[in-house]
Amino acid sequence: MKRRDVFKNGAVAASIIPIVGCASDDAGLAGERASDNWLQLSKGERGLPDRKETVHYDVAVLGGGIAGICAAVSAARNGAKTVLVQDRPVLGGNASSEMRVHLNGVTHLRPDNKAERETGIIEELLLHNRFNNKQESWPVWDHLLYDFVISEPNLELMLNTQATEAVMNGNTIVVAKCWQLTTETEITIKAKQFIDCSGDGLLAATAGAFYRTGREGKKEFGEKYAPDEPDGWQMGATLLMHSEDMGEPMPFTAPSWAIPYDAEKSNPKRKFNGFHNGLWWMEVGSDGDIIAEQEIIRDKLMAYSYGVWDYIKNSGQIPGAENHALTWVQSLPGKRESRRFIGDYILKEGDLLNHKHFEDAVGYGGWSLDEHCWGGIENLEDPPSYFHYHFHKVYEIPYRSLYSKNIANLSFAGRNISQTHIALSSSRLMATCATMGLAVGTGAAMCVQRKCNPRDIATHHINELQEQLLRDDAFIPHRPAHDPKDLARKADLIAASATVSGDPKLLTDGVSRDFEGVEHGWESHGLPAEVIMEWEEPVKLSKVEIKCDTNVKRNIMMRKDSKVSFNFWNDVPTELLKSLDVEARINGKWVKVGSNDDNRRRLIKFDFDQVRASGVRINLKETYGAKNAKLFEVRCYAS
Known part of the structure; x- marks a missing residue:
């Protein structure tokens, strides 16, 4: 809204x-x-x-988790009138204050455990939080997500609203019937493109989209980490807890409905390190209809969780627990898996392990193959997760896995995309899902503009989609940008002031980060510094777009432990540019056309009235702490 x-x-x-x-x-x-x-x-x-209302949009996004936010914002920014429908009072999904899961993605590539952080809209969100939530409050994070969404001029937000049914015309969704609990209002949403980012995918299911649940057997896709035969098991949901040291002994008596924790039967990998921030392995899965069983699962989780806390407090086996008291207990289980919808391509284990290159790649991942124990806490004998494989480099996610095989105007982003159970064990991470959201939102806007559907984008316009994603600060591995409209690529001279590393000519090589040991940027020797681009013949110019350094090799998501280390940072990245301006050389004279002394984004845009210029000069003044400034890309456009 x-x-x-x-x-x-x-x-x-x-x-x-x-x-x-x-x-x-x-x-x-x-x-x-x-x-x-x-x-x-x-x-x-x-x-x-x-209490009935009918509304019209170009793009309807169902589900306000991180993937849904990225999808909705990207669709709106690319010109589509968009609505974001969320069935909770807050945005963020598993990352919200209701569940408080760390917003991980490519967080720890081996062997050095460095990140390969996702950029684009998810980067904007994380920076927005670092600037405005230094106290690292989860409820404040909720409201920063709200602020981010409602500040987008082409985007409407409906909270406490669920899409319950799709109305079809053949294989096309024409209407999403929705119910807003708080206002007892039936809302009919008519849209041209629908994106289901809700996780469970109720709208997509009622549309008749093909989907599956459970685990594939080894033979179907040749997956070595799959079970010998297919079965119904889906990874469980978790309830987290938080406790604080109160400085004095805090007694605890378990409620009558708590299920005692049997430590003697438990696998030794069920550890209690950091118990005060919750134990992710307190989960319950299902080999049946995990959605229909959700309330039963929630009740079980409450009973198991309080039983585990009783063990922590009263067994005498957990050092430091005596003075701890619960200060927060999750009430809405955080889900990992349910429906997986079928697209034109099913992403599978081998694609990830072999780092398959896709011509239609639009996203990427790199979290370990992290398949949680079947049965969860009801299967204590097994380890809580089977960490099948730890990635040394990122894998690609194809656009063909992000739209429905049989429903023409339906896309997906998140854990419900077209993939196997084993592939899901890695790709389900929220920052990875954010790359999917950015892709399908941009793709949906293109569908509206071109009066086509996602399969047409995959077949005929994938290059245009990838180029727009790269311009919007997405990263697509092994796919450099080569936008023919970018005037910077046609500059006759690119030079810079004193240099510590890199070459200013790398600012137009199409890769907006250092990647796999190859340098793709330029770093100044101290500040102030400048970068100059010149054309032999003057060009029409009205936009300059710059991608600066935020150290994507270090994580900046909010954590419960506010961790600071070689690969985690709990503040604004010191490398981020704070102050800069842009000049254009017009009729032989340098004229300032833009300035920003309070920059808070990696992608910095300057828009100004069109001029004829023979050169552009970027003056770099100050970072948020680093002594040098580093740039990865400069683009220039006529309009």
């Missing part, structure tokens, strides 16, 4: 309609409205509440 519409959006307002007769067929999700006997005292009238 836009800021200006907070108090007048129809989805959150109710009106009264005078009773003129009984409409016996006016039943909806709230029940039979003809029997609603409402006396509105301020008007002295009896009537029926009018």
Whole structure:
């Protein structure tokens, strides 16, 4: 919801309609409205509440987790009128204050455990948090996500709203029927493109999209880490806890419904290190309908969690637990797996392990193959996770895995994409899902512009999609940018002031980070510093776009332990440029066309009235602490 519409959006307002007769067929999700006997005292009238609304958008994104946020924002920024529908009161999904899961992705590539951090919209979100949430509060993080979304001018937000049913015209979704719990409103969303980022994928399922659940057997895709035969097991959901040292002994008595933890039967890999921040292995899975069983699973998790806490507090086996007391217990289980929808390509174990190159690559991952124990805490004998494989470099994710095989205008991002159970064990990480969201949101906007569907983008326009993603600060491994509209690539001279490393000519090589040991940027020797681009013949110029350094080899997500180490940082990256300006040489004179003394983004954009310029000069003034400034890309455009 836009800021200006907070108090007048129809989805959150109710009106009264005078009773003129009984409409016996006016039943909806709230029940039979003809029997609603409402006396509105301020008007002295009896009537029926009018709580039905129809709205129109270009793109509808279902699910407001990290993938959904990235999909919605990218669609809106690329010109599509977009709505983001979230069934909770907060955004963020598993990363929200309701669940507080670290926003991991390519967090620890072996052998040095360095990151290969995801950029684009997810980078903006993490930096937004580092600037505005130094206290690292989870509820504040929720509201920063809210701020980020509602500040986007082409994007509307519906919270506490779930898409419950797709209305079809052949193999095309024309309507998503939604229910907003807080306002008892039935909302009909008509859109041209639909993106299901909800995890469970209810809208996609009701549309008739092909999907599967459970584990594939070894033979189907030749997966060595799959079970011998297919079965129904899906990775479990978790309830986390948080405790604090209160400085004095804090007694604990387990509730009557707690299930005692049997330490003697437990695998030794079920460890209690950092117990005060929760134990991810307190989970329950399913070999059946994990969605239908969700309330049962939640009740079990509550019982198991309090049983584990009873063991921590009262067994005498956990050092330091005596003075700890619970300060927060998760109530909504954080899910890992349910429906996996079928696209034109099913991503599988071998694609990840062999680092298969896809011509339609749009995202990437690199978390370990981390298949959690079947049964979860109900299978204590096995280790909590089978860390099958630790990646040394990233793998690619193809666009063909991000849209439906049989529903024409339906895309996915998140854990519900077209992949096997084993592939999911790595790709389910939220920052990895963010790369998918950025891709499908951009793709959906292209579909609207070109009046086509995602398969057409994959078949005929994948180069344009990749180019737009790269311009928007996505990273696609082994796919450098070569935008023909970028005037910087046509510059006759690229030079810079004193240099510590790199070459200023690398600023147009199409790769916006140092990657796999190869340098792709230029670093100044001290500050201030400058980069100059010149053309023999003047060019029309109205945009300069710069990608600066934020040290993507170091993680900046919020953690419960506020960790600072060689690969974690809990503040604004010191390498980020804070102050710079841009000049254009017009008729032989340098004229300032843009400045920014409070930069907070890796992708820095300057838009100005078009000029004819024979050169551009970027003056780098200050970082957030680093003594040198480093750039990875400079682009220039006429419009």
